[in-house]
Amino acid sequence: MLAVAQIDYIRHEVNEKGETYASVGRRMGVDPRTVNKYANQEEFKRKEKQKRKSPVMDPVKPILDKWIKEDLNKKRKYHRTAKRMFQQLEKFHSFTGSYRTVRDYVSRRKQELKETTVDAALPLESFPGTAQVDFGTAPFKYQSEVIELPYLVMSFPYSNSFYFQVFPSENTECLLEGLQQMFHYMGGVPKTIRFDNLSPAVKKIRARGERDLTDTFDRFVLHYGFSYEFCNPGKGNEKGHVEAMVKYVRNNFLLPENTILDLDQFNKTLWKLAEEDRSRPHYEKDIIQSKLYEEEKDSWLVLPEKEFECARYQDIKADKYGMVTIDKKQYSTSPRFAKQKVSVCITYNTVLILNDNNEVIVKHSRLYGIRRKSMIWQPYLDLLSKRPRAIKYSSLYDQFPAIWSDYLIDCTEEEQKSALRLLGELLKSEDFSLLNEALQVASMHGHPSVEQIKHCFYTLLNQDTPHTTIMPNMSIPKVPEITRGLSHYDSFFQKEDGY
Known part of the structure; x- marks a missing residue:
């Protein structure tokens, strides 16, 4: 059969330009009867492909199709090879055909199924x-x-x-x-x-x-x-x-x-x-x-072996307080990172401050809504308790609650050390509320000591804790009543008959 372009040329030369079948045939190198056929043909039906029965392959084609479809949902490295499929057919399905037949069928069907999948995905x-x-x-x-x-x-x-x-x-x-x-x-x-x-x-x-x-x-x-x-x-x-x-x-x-x-x-x-x-x-x-x-x-892709890390990493320069700004929210790092770049790992619910070895220094809950600042005090307090004079030059007073800023200003250097160590010991989150109340109670009679603040803190912490009496499991013998005088010594001198 001639190509579509050749047929189109014949019809143009004969039907539109009036050339003879013989002259067109000579130019194209084909028989004039072929020129006649295509010049006057009315219908161009698609030639149906003959399907021959295959008694060996037909029974296993559905099995191979199933395996190929399963593999298309997996990564390429997990796909079964045609050789592996051939071995499984021989072992489990009594297949008697050749490896080459299986290989050719698998290659052709993979391509057909891939094209079908791509086309089928368009009308979602x-x-x-x-x-x-x-x-x-x-x-x-x-x-x-x-x-x-x-x-x-x-x-x-x-x-x-x-x-x-x-x-x-x-x-x-x-x-x-x-x-x-x-x-x-x-x-x-x-x-x-x-x-x-x-x-x-x-x-x-x-x-x-x-x-x-x-x-x-x-x-x-x-x-x-x-x-x-x-x-x-x-x-x-x-x-x-x-x-x-x-x-x-x-x-x-x-x-x-x-x-x-x-x-x-x-x-x-x-x-x-x-x-x-x-x-x-x-x-x-x-x-x-x-x-x-x-x-x-059945149409889903297979999950990968590992989960994806849904996080973004950024290098951000901290301000003079060691605070970094992410999406218009402020997060504390450490005073030693003031005006330096730090690495941060941001997930949907956390902000992690990392050191040069990608180790977590500080972990924050990610802020949303109207709240603008997250302050983790431990890195600051550990350093300041060793160098309390530095607090006066770091403007860190502005970061403390007002009641603690005023108290620290009135403290001696040794009192500041003790107070900062106490904060580092008791402040397990960024919530100062109980510490503020303890300082307020302790200050009712003037400038309190650190021990007084600590006593008030634990009193407030335990005031709602119910007290329970612990009962021993063992039985305690009854203690005899106490008698005065020396009469109990007479028993040592009594005879068996009472005299």
Whole structure:
């Protein structure tokens, strides 16, 4: 059969220019009857490929297809080779064909299945193994106040199911921590995930749909191996399923306001809520959603051996107090790092101050909301208790609560040493409240000593502790009554008959 370009040339020369079959045939080096055939042909049907039966290979083709599909969900280094498949067919399925036949079939089917997977992933709403991700917001009660917090939703359009987790922010660390928690709870990774142009993932949108990704998100994608898609700017409808699911989650699970005491514990209760919701039929397929969700699992990628470190590292210069600023919040380091660069590791819930050997010097809970400063006093107090005069020149008084600043100013050098050592001993967090109260009570009769402050502190600490009487397990013999005089000596001189 001639190529399409040759057929097109024949039809143009004969039908439009009026050339003869013989002249065209001579120029092309083909028989004039062939020129006649294609010049006047009305239909160009696709030639059907003949399928020959293969009594040896046909029974094992479904088995090979299953193995190939399983391997496509794993890293390449974990894929079975064609030789290994051939050996398993021989050993477990009584296969009598040749290795070359198996090798050729596996090579061809891998390519076909890869192309099918890529093409099938484009219409995201129709195929298992795909997901959509977005944030929503809802009100929560926290410490007697109503605050608004974001929640991350991952929806699965094929089964109309979802998971969701609540976070203190929509930053990169919260996004990646949420995705990772979902992956590991699910036991797999969706092959393709569609996102809106979230700032934690996308730094800049360029021409023709190209995007500059944040470094941490880029490495996260490489670690878990999923494909990502982003909606076109202003086209939120391109992830319509998760948009609807964000609203569904808020209306059915997060209203009215839930009370949060511990965010991690609260999030653990949300897995079951999402799973119980799958007991309803799919809105189109008339199948219980939990069954469709089970089908999703076969299309997921296998989890990597290790979790991803959902953290970013920065080198930041500390101010004259040894404080560093991260996302407009201040965190203490140590006075020896004043006006020097320090390394920080930032996760969704912690800020770690590191030394040159990447060892943790100070660990902070990450700040969100209106609170602006986190102060861990131990590194400061240890140094200052050895050099109390330095406190007058470091402006560190400004960092202490006012009652302690005033007290330290009035102390002698030795009293300052003792007071700073006491603070280092008793201050186990950044909460000065009980120490402030102890100093206030001790100061009622003038400038107190360190021992008086310590006594007041432990009195306040233990005043609500109930006192219990410890009863011994052993029985105590009854003590005989005491008698006065010397009459009890007479018993030594009495005879057996009483005289």
